[in-house]
């Protein structure tokens with residue numbers, strides 16, 4: 001997506017609460033290091049914003065201004081990252 005203001009429109013269509021964490025980092029989305037305090041979570045380098053505790057069936061919005069570069073989008077509720085809740089986002093421009 002192009003750099004600039006963005007609104008993430010989030011819907012939890014799952015069966016347990018989730019969250020969306022936006023990290024501005026060049027660490028690959030599947031290689032984030034484990035948290036030193038809670039091994040069920042990962043570290044959050046470049047934490048830019050997050051929408052937490054999104055209940056089942058609920059919606060949330062997260063408004064951020066993104067500069068060009070690599071980002072990781074993750075859910076960092078215990079165990080969710082390990083279960084695959086992570087993806088990469090590339091922002092182009094400046």
Ligand SMILES: [Cu+2]
Nearest residue numbers: 018019075080
């Ligand atoms: Cu989750």
